[in-house]
Amino acid sequence: MSWEIVIGLETHVQLSTKSKIFSGSSTAFGAAPNTQANLVDMALPGSLPVMNREAVAKAIAFGLAIGAKVAPLSVFARKHYFYPDLPKNYQISQYELPVVVGGKLSFFVGEEEKTINLTRAHLEEDAGKSLHDDFTGPLGELSTGIDLNRTGTPLLEIVTEPELRSAAEAVAYARALHGLVVWLGICDGNMQEGSFRVDANVSVRRQGDTEFGTRTEIKNVNSFRFLERAILFEARRQIELIEDGGTVVQETRLYDEAKDETRSMRSKEDAHDYRYFPCPDLPPLVISADWMDKVRNEMPELPAARRARYESDLGLSAYHAAQLTLSRPVADYFEQIVAEAGKDQAKQAANWVMGEVMASLNRDELDIVQCPVTPAQLAKLFARISDNTISNKIARDVFQAMWAGENGADVDAIIEAKGLKQISDSGAISAMIDEVIAANAAIVEEYRSGKQKAFNSLVGQVMKAAKGKANPAQVNELLKQKLG
Ligand code: ADP
Ligand code: MG
Numbered sequence: 001m002s003w004e005i006v007i008g009l010e011t012h013v014q015l016s017t018k019s020k021i022f023s024g025s026s027t028a029f030g031a032a033p034n035t036q037a038n039l040v041d042m043a044l045p046g047s048l049p050v051m052n053r054e055a056v057a058k059a060i061a062f063g064l065a066i067g068a069k070v071a072p073l074s075v076f077a078r079k080h081y082f083y084p085d086l087p088k089n090y091q092i093s094q095y096e097l098p099v100v101v102g103g104k105l106s107f108f109v110g111e112e113e114k115t116i117n118l119t120r121a122h123l124e125e126d127a128g129k130s131l132h133d134d135f136t137g138p139l140g141e142l143s144t145g146i147d148l149n150r151t152g153t154p155l156l157e158i159v160t161e162p163e164l165r166s167a168a169e170a171v172a173y174a175r176a177l178h179g180l181v182v183w184l185g186i187c188d189g190n191m192q193e194g195s196f197r198v199d200a201n202v203s204v205r206r207q208g209d210t211e212f213g214t215r216t217e218i219k220n221v222n223s224f225r226f227l228e229r230a231i232l233f234e235a236r237r238q239i240e241l242i243e244d245g246g247t248v249v250q251e252t253r254l255y256d257e258a259k260d261e262t263r264s265m266r267s268k269e270d271a272h273d274y275r276y277f278p279c280p281d282l283p284p285l286v287i288s289a290d291w292m293d294k295v296r297n298e299m300p301e302l303p304a305a306r307r308a309r310y311e312s313d314l315g316l317s318a319y320h321a322a323q324l325t326l327s328r329p330v331a332d333y334f335e336q337i338v339a340e341a342g343k344d345q346a347k348q349a350a351n352w353v354m355g356e357v358m359a360s361l362n363r364d365e366l367d368i369v370q371c372p373v374t375p376a377q378l379a380k381l382f383a384r385i386s387d388n389t390i391s392n393k394i395a396r397d398v399f400q401a402m403w404a405g406e407n408g409a410d411v412d413a414i415i416e417a418k419g420l421k422q423i424s425d426s427g428a429i430s431a432m433i434d435e436v437i438a439a440n441a442a443i444v445e446e447y448r449s450g451k452q453k454a455f456n457s458l459v460g461q462v463m464k465a466a467k468g469k470a471n472p473a474q475v476n477e478l479l480k481q482k483l484g
Contacts, residue, residue, distance in 0.1 A: 002207045005235045006215070007170045007200060008162035011177060012155045013187045014126070014195040015058045021125050021154035022049030022092065022282075029193050033131070037148035043087035048281050055154040058186035059099045059123055060287060060295045062156060065184055065302055066118060068103030072287055076123075076279040085128035085146055093157075095276045098122035099285060100156075106304070107176035108322050109169050116173055119159040123285075126153040150194075156186070162201065162212060167231035171224050174198055179326040183303055191222045198222070200231055203248070204238045213238070214248040218255050218262055230255035234262045306331055314338065314346035323354055329368045333357075333375055340379035348382055356399055373402050373409070380411045391472055394420050424471045426478065429462070432470070433479055436461045447483060455479070 020027055023040035039047040063070040077095035100121035106113060128151040130144055137143040158177065164170045178196055182189035189196055203215035218234060221227045233255075238248050253262040303325040310321035325331050330353065337349040357378075361368060381398060384390050390398060398414050407413035415421055423429060436458060437444055447454035462475050 003204050003235075003239050004207050004209075005166055005231070006162050006203045006205060006212055007164035007167075007231060008215075009160050009164065009170060009174065010199040010201070010217075011158045011174065012126075012197045012199075013062075013158060013177075013181050015055050015154040015156055015186055016188050016195075017052055017054040017058070017154055019052060019054075020152035021052050021055050021123065023152050025152070027153050029190075031149055033145065033147035033149060035149065037128075037151060041087075041148050041151040049092060049279075051282060051285065052154060055123060056099070056285065056287065057291075057295050058154075058184075059121065059156050060292055061184050061186055061299055062121060062158075062181065063100035063103065064292070064296055064299065065180060066100075066103030066105055068118065068121070069101045070287060070292055071097060071099055071101060072289075073097065074099040074122075074285045074287075076282045076285065077276045078279045079124075079274045079276055081274060083127065084144075085130050085148070085151070087128070087148065087151070091125060091127065092279055092282070093124035094122035097284075099287070105173065105176055105180070106322075107172050108319055109166075109172040111319055113318065113322070114169060114172070116163050117161045119161050121156050121158040124155050124157055126150050126155050162203075162215075167228045167235070170200060170231055171228045174224060174227060176326060179328075180303060183328040184299065194222060196222070198227055200227060200234075202231055202234045202238070204235055204242070213242075214250050216248065216250065216262075217252050219252055219265065221255055226255060226257055229260055230262055233260060237262065300328070303328075303331070310346075310350075314343060314350075316346060316350050320347075320350045320354065324350060327368065333368055333371065336375035337378050337382075340376050341382050345379070345382050345386075348385075349378070352378060352382075352399075356396055360400070360403055372405065373399065377402055377409065377411065384411055384415065388422055388424055388471060390415060390420055390422050391468070394422065394468055420469065422471050423466055423469050424474060426474065429466070429470050429474055429478055430482075432462050432465045433475070433482055436465060437482060444483065455483075458483075 017027060019025060020041065023038055025036045025038045025041055028036070040049060060070050074094055075097040076092050078090040079093045079095070080090040082089050098120045102120070103118040104115050105118065106115040108114070128146055128148040130146055132144050137145070160173065164173060178189055181187040181196070187195055198221045200218045200221060201215045202218065203213040205211070205213045216234060216238070218230045221230055234253065241248060249267070251267050252265045254265045255262050307321040307325045310316045310324060311318060316324070324334050334349055334353050337353070338346050341349060357371065357373070361371060381395055385392055385395050397418070398411060398420060401407065401414045401418065402409045402411065407417050440458065440461065443454045443457055447458065458479060459475055462479065463470055463472070
């Protein structure tokens, strides 16, 4: 019996404003505990929240970017629960009337494109942080402390419809969403610091069932790898449970990275447990058409627009165009190469950025903005491929030498110093071919009896004799001639 996994994600995106959503304290990360918590954040009686317009502008930008409805009027609500790091005993969030309604996000899962509907995105404040175990109290005792620096940090919670069908799809969506919010400049995207946290709702059902199964919610996953693992573990756990005659209980679970498993945290609250009601301290949030226009005019060119441009203008495949526009710095890097090398080099540039450049960045754990090889250097490398000075294969060696800073990281100096210049002298190539033919009578015989593979093997031998430097097109042509 085969099973289908159903996933909906709720993502907490920390909006990169200077001050908090309802108070003037700083949101900077890493300050000493409680140095960025004022009267409002500490919830002293009589203190009142004031809406941060920057946070709203960032929510508007998100709504416009995903083609959602930006609500002209939305309402803040109190969501009640007790927890030591929540001094008001309620969180200001949005409930019935969120600021962003609907919208879509498209992304590639492998080579296949998928579009997911978003339910909503709402503004809310973050809670503080409990410091367990590692916290030493005023008398030197081990205890639990509360750091309210994060209290009131603006969050945009982005909710999908339950339309994701595998861990890989969930990760592809999360990556695309991460790329988009960073692209828009509304979030710094730093997952280690908690700027982008994903809750995964997971259920399973038998293939062909029309009703959804009971879901569990895995809270606060802060890496793409852990998101994938947590979903895979949780889906397997649910399937085994049902196959053994059990039933899934709706609950909140925690993913333990060290053990690679999820475990129960608390039974899931229903909405009525939170006693939501409109927050009387804040007026309804009114967004005028003018405000929306202003935000729209200040938005950068969106990934979708760039993607379309790369396809129509530069002739890239939909897949390449989508992958390059997952991150703005990557797209910018690609465009700079094209600007230097010319549009006819766009496909070459796409292949290199997504191949050699990305692989090398991953290997050295560098970000694209730290890439040691500049777009101009790559453009020059391409010119040496185009004018037949080097082959594509040798170009990779030259690239790595540039990466390592050899010979002043200059393309021509590296080719010269390493003797990598392609052999295009037909006399020299011809001599090498003769030697290979003479030494491989059996393979030549196979070729003549119709085996194409034998030809490739001979080409390989000639390239080997030339240490990879012979012009491959020339080798092919001359060899064919000589074999008759
Ligand atoms: P709540 O109000 O309890 O948070 P929602 O109905 O808002 O619940 O849904 C929260 C998330 O759970 C959404 O992303 C939604 O797509 C997802 N979801 C709802 N039902 C299921 C299900 N049966 N399986 C997987 N995900 C689900
Ligand atoms: Mg929810």
